[in-house]
Amino acid sequence: MDVVMLSRLQFAAATMFHFLFVPLTLGLSVLVAYMETQYVRTGDETYLRMTKFWGKLFLINFALGVVTGITLEFQFGTNWSRYSAYVGDIFGSLLAIEASVAFFLESTFIGIWIFGWNKLSKKAHATVMWLVAGAGNVSAIWILLANGWMQHPVGFTIRDGRAELTDFLAVVTNKFGLLEIAHMIPSAFTLAAFFMMGISAWHLLKKQHVDFFTRSFNIGLVVGLVSSLIVVITGDMHAVHVTQTQPAKLAAMESHWETQPQAPIVMFAVPDEKNERNKIEIGRLPGALSFLGHHDVNAVVTGLKDIPKDERPPVLPTFVSFRTMVALGTLFPLLTIVGWFLRKRLVESRWYLWVMLLAIPLPYLAIEMGWVLAEVGRQPWIVYGLLKTANAASPIAASQVMTTLVGFILVYGLLGIAGFYLIANLAKKGPEPATEDA
Amino acid sequence: MVLQTVWFFLWGLLWAIFFMTDGFDFGIGTLYPFLGKSERDKNMMIHAMGPLWDGNEVWLITAGGVTFAAFPLFYAVMFSSLYSALMLILFALILRGVSFEFRNKVESPAWKKVWDTCIFVGSFLPALLFGVAFANIFQGVPIDQDGIFQGNLFTLLNPYGLLGGVLFVCLFLLHGALWLTIRADGDLAQRAESLSGKLWPVLTGVAVVFLVASYIFTPLYNNYLANPVLFLVPAIAVAAIVGIKYFLMQKAFFKAWLASSATIVSCIFFGIIGLYPNLFPSSIDAKYSLTAFNASSSPLTLKIMLIVVLLSIPVVLAYQIWAYKLFSGKVTDEELAHEETY
Numbered sequence: 001m002d003v004v005m006l007s008r009l010q011f012a013a014a015t016m017f018h019f020l021f022v023p024l025t026l027g028l029s030v031l032v033a034y035m036e037t038q039y040v041r042t043g044d045e046t047y048l049r050m051t052k053f054w055g056k057l058f059l060i061n062f063a064l065g066v067v068t069g070i071t072l073e074f075q076f077g078t079n080w081s082r083y084s085a086y087v088g089d090i091f092g093s094l095l096a097i098e099a100s101v102a103f104f105l106e107s108t109f110i111g112i113w114i115f116g117w118n119k120l121s122k123k124a125h126a127t128v129m130w131l132v133a134g135a136g137n138v139s140a141i142w143i144l145l146a147n148g149w150m151q152h153p154v155g156f157t158i159r160d161g162r163a164e165l166t167d168f169l170a171v172v173t174n175k176f177g178l179l180e181i182a183h184m185i186p187s188a189f190t191l192a193a194f195f196m197m198g199i200s201a202w203h204l205l206k207k208q209h210v211d212f213f214t215r216s217f218n219i220g221l222v223v224g225l226v227s228s229l230i231v232v233i234t235g236d237m238h239a240v241h242v243t244q245t246q247p248a249k250l251a252a253m254e255s256h257w258e259t260q261p262q263a264p265i266v267m268f269a270v271p272d273e274k275n276e277r278n279k280i281e282i283g284r285l286p287g288a289l290s291f292l293g294h295h296d297v298n299a300v301v302t303g304l305k306d307i308p309k310d311e312r313p314p315v316l317p318t319f320v321s322f323r324t325m326v327a328l329g330t331l332f333p334l335l336t337i338v339g340w341f342l343r344k345r346l347v348e349s350r351w352y353l354w355v356m357l358l359a360i361p362l363p364y365l366a367i368e369m370g371w372v373l374a375e376v377g378r379q380p381w382i383v384y385g386l387l388k389t390a391n392a393a394s395p396i397a398a399s400q401v402m403t404t405l406v407g408f409i410l411v412y413g414l415l416g417i418a419g420f421y422l423i424a425n426l427a428k429k430g431p432e433p434a435t436e437d438a
Numbered sequence: 439m440v441l442q443t444v445w446f447f448l449w450g451l452l453w454a455i456f457f458m459t460d461g462f463d464f465g466i467g468t469l470y471p472f473l474g475k476s477e478r479d480k481n482m483m484i485h486a487m488g489p490l491w492d493g494n495e496v497w498l499i500t501a502g503g504v505t506f507a508a509f510p511l512f513y514a515v516m517f518s519s520l521y522s523a524l525m526l527i528l529f530a531l532i533l534r535g536v537s538f539e540f541r542n543k544v545e546s547p548a549w550k551k552v553w554d555t556c557i558f559v560g561s562f563l564p565a566l567l568f569g570v571a572f573a574n575i576f577q578g579v580p581i582d583q584d585g586i587f588q589g590n591l592f593t594l595l596n597p598y599g600l601l602g603g604v605l606f607v608c609l610f611l612l613h614g615a616l617w618l619t620i621r622a623d624g625d626l627a628q629r630a631e632s633l634s635g636k637l638w639p640v641l642t643g644v645a646v647v648f649l650v651a652s653y654i655f656t657p658l659y660n661n662y663l664a665n666p667v668l669f670l671v672p673a674i675a676v677a678a679i680v681g682i683k684y685f686l687m688q689k690a691f692f693k694a695w696l697a698s699s700a701t702i703v704s705c706i707f708f709g710i711i712g713l714y715p716n717l718f719p720s721s722i723d724a725k726y727s728l729t730a731f732n733a734s735s736s737p738l739t740l741k742i743m744l745i746v747v748l749l750s751i752p753v754v755l756a757y758q759i760w761a762y763k764l765f766s767g768k769v770t771d772e773e774l775a776h777e778e779t780y
Contacts, residue, residue: 064536067536078525084514088510088511096503097743394514
């Protein structure tokens with residue numbers, strides 16, 4: 001394999017591993033801050049125990065998110081030096097702003113939160129958690145604006161063979177990035193809500209800490225319901241915008257070959273990229289793709305055949321990731337709506353608790369698929385329309401990248417096992433007993 | 439010109455603050471297997487840096503981000519040239535970071551041993567390799583006209599590069615030992631104090647050798663000879679090193695630690711000033727060197743980022759100083775027993 005492919009694999013492995021931990025922390029930090037605030041306001045010890053229990057799970061994920069994030073920032077330089085030199089003027093700034101205005105705050109205050117229980121007033125301690133939660137989400141906003149610029153570059157001019165900033169405001173109000181934010185952040189909250197509901201369901205099935213986990217479940221339920229609905233709405237808006245800005249991605253998402261009006265969505269298909277067709281097509285919904293992309297069943301949708309071969313993304317992964325994401329994204333609001341009707345008799349609804357327990361991995365899968373769709377669907381471009389991935393890698397030896405790729409797989413594999421072992425252990429152990437029966 | 443020069447020194451300042459803050463974490467982590475005799479010692483050492491290391495490490499992220507934003511070409515060429523060394527640093531930092539969080543979560547000696555080893559490796563290796571990397575930058579790196587590195591990891595492990603690594607390790611060891619005298623108690627604090635006393639002459643010796651070697655191996659002194667007033671900076675470094683010894687004898691440990699901080703910052707600035715305007719000098723031909731002028735971002739980006747940094751960094755410093763104040767007392771047994779912490 002060449003340097004480009006190896007570097008892509010390495011970056012994909014590093015990003016997807018990072019993305020196993022960060023979305024949970026975005027949502028869970030806010031939920032923990034909310035619980036601690038409830039404790040400060042009501043003095044109810046259960047909220048304190050909830051803060052500490054979910055806080056511990058948050059911290060393990062936070063630690064893994066932080067350490068895997070550092071490598072990403074430096075990999076642009078190590079593996080993608082031609083990209084870095086080309087876009088640093090704009091992309092580098094967004095990363096630097098993220099570090100200086102958000103990540104500093106988050107990392108400094110998390111230390112204070114962990115070690116400051118006896119050093120700060122209750123109110124101040126809860127405020128610290130809100131700062132952590134807020135900074136974490138602001139951090140995500142800057143990263144997504146940076147990604148949004150790769151997807152749909154704005155506010156620049158090409159000078160001396162690189163992209164130079166001309167309009168900072170255009171970059172930070174880039175509609176593509178804003179839609180990614182509006183879609184991704186509620187997705188993270190959905191993931192956190194399902195994580196909380198799933199673990200609560202496990203304890204409720206065992207009928208232990210019933211009050212504690214009923215309350216936790218209900219918090220997850222409200223947040224999950226609202227956020228999963230927002231995900232669907234912003235996902236739809238995002239698809240319309242992708243149709244306008246990245247027609248090749250849309251066509252690959254649907255394995256759509258012929259430019260036509262009333263373009264269909266096919267429920268199942270086996271894309272055949274070589275012969276520019278689908279081998280098998282089952283469940284054709286005429287006009288559905290036109291509606292998805294343009295909110296008009298008669299609109300013309302560009303097919304892959306009208307996109308030059310060297311500007312098409314790989315169809316199969318784009319197609320599969322989109323389908324998986326949409327199917328799961330539709331399931332989440334349905335599951336939470338069912339939960340809404342069962343919320344008064346959760347402990348008796350054992351089948352539902354089982355479903356929610358088994359559903360824990362599904363938002364993870366959905367969110368990873370969303371990432372695959374965004375990044376693979378942008379290929380062959382690293383910056384859409386400007387710079388191809390093939391021209392972006394560092395001039396280094398493939399053997400070097402091979403070595404570090406193996407290193408990443410080993411180290412991340414072991415960390416993943418250790419991390420999820422700890423998370424599962426703590427989750428199963430449950431909260432500390434209430435002080436009165438201790 | 440002015441903007442790029444301002445950014446050059448801001449860039450140096452961010453790295454210097456990173457070494458000043460995370461430096462004591464590296465030092466404590468390196469001393470960890472040697473000073474951490476009992477389980478209590480080990481937990482005390484982890485607690486001494488626990489509340490602060492995470493915020494300290496962000497100075498690295500910011501230094502990296504600012505390098506990317508202000509000098510993209512330098513960011514691209516430096517990190518791809520130093521690929522293997524940087525990757526080793528990153529892996530080490532990953533292991534160090536999770537070790538604090540993981541170590542005490544499972545009551546098993548074997549589990550703890552794994553993370554104890556990671557704390558040591560994850561602290562020692564970055565300390566050494568950052569020193570090697572910076573010394574190589576001072577000395578010049580074999581990059582050709584296309585910014586392609588004509589060497590490998592072993593090219594960097596030359597005598598002057600290794601000397602830089604040893605210097606960094608010594609700086610951080612003393613810095614960490616001094617922080618322990620502030621935060622640890624009883625026997626551990628005493629051992630940290632006596633170790634500081636022993637490390638001081640070693641650091642002083644290595645620093646002198648490094649200053650002489652810099653004259654032989656690098657062009658760093660050219661800027662100083664052209665502008666002798668600049669010799670004030672290495673003079674401050676010397677005064678700061680002497681200050682460490684003075685305050686150590688007075689048992690004013692916090693002041694000794696501040697003197698050690700000043701030593702680290704002035705050592706970094708000794709190199710940065712000598713380097714100017716080069717960021718990444720080529721040892722093949724000076725024409726290929728990356729400088730603050732040929733590797734920088736557009737004036738607009740430099741201006742916007744200057745505003746961002748001037749607004750945000752003072753705020754960061756303010757809340758980090760508050761955090762340091764909050765956690766600069768002795769670690770108590772109550773804190774060690776507190777189950778929410780590591």
